[in-house]
Amino acid sequence: MITNKEKNLYRNTKQRQKILDLLVNSKSHPTADWIYLKLKKKFKNLSLGTVYRNLRILKETGQIWELNFGTGFSRFDAVVHSHYHFICSSCQKIYDIKIPPMRELDDRVIQLTGFRILSHRLVFFGLCDVCKLKKKKNSKNVKNHRTQYRS
Amino acid sequence: MITNKEKNLYRNTKQRQKILDLLVNSKSHPTADWIYLKLKKKFKNLSLGTVYRNLRILKETGQIWELNFGTGFSRFDAVVHSHYHFICSSCQKIYDIKIPPMRELDDRVIQLTGFRILSHRLVFFGLCDVCKLKKKKNSKNVKNHRTQYRS
């Protein structure tokens, strides 16, 4: 069966364009509901389902990546070349880590297991500069809880 | 406020013991609902909420780890020393990768960013031995879909 992707029959909707725009011009690895809230200002009738559907299509066409760090919700990234991430355990902000992809890690596991290794995912955890300073000042620990409309 | 954990006031229920037993004697990184189904045979009135609550407690007391690979559900592991994982992209099976923790990766990111790096998570993707062979035999690609009661 020939898919839409293969037939290149995707249509260029204003909504899809703006969602991609937002991701290209963002470094904060937005969530679906953050994008929804942001674009709701321009598209008064925007539906959250539309955001999710377009994120899926953009992902399927290789224009964005879906990032999931086991938090219960996905983040999206228009940087689609292999790179690593850092998550601040205090403020939960996500940073791109600009060290070149380490293929030698794959090689090591290939030697060890004999499996065919295609890729790996590497995420660092710790405290970013801002939160490192806050900790020093002995500030109170603010507990995170699940909330809609995260950036 | 003094927590139960600090007061050491957890009670030793049959359910909690069995859940830990199951995890200690398993290499398949079970999900909550797999554990639930398995133990339902012994505890006819077992509740899924009980499984989740005990998994949380076992995690909080450091007896197990919660693993989340961004699949929408968690897996649990009684191996609580730092190690890496491999996920077969075809059969979704998870393997422990027995290479020693690479603290030098943390050091590299510390030098690059100045952040305080506390840990990292490294997951490899590819094809396990079984699925590698299947691919060679040009077998049909079976699409995965969300189902309850996964192992």
Place this chain on the structure above:
DNA sequence: TTCTTTATTAGTAATCATTACTATTATTAA
């Protein structure tokens, strides 16, 4: 431009993993 086709949308309902709530039960220490 107008017409036709159909991908896409908004709106809403459903799904699924997980958490919250509550009356009852069972563990633990006195």
Place this chain on the structure above:
DNA sequence: TTAATAATAGTAATGATTACTAATAAAGAA
């Protein structure tokens, strides 16, 4: 044995995401 209260079973709620559907709007053809 008893009193205190963690833990349980059962059920309802939550939150992210997906599915469904009638109406709308791209995009190519006429």
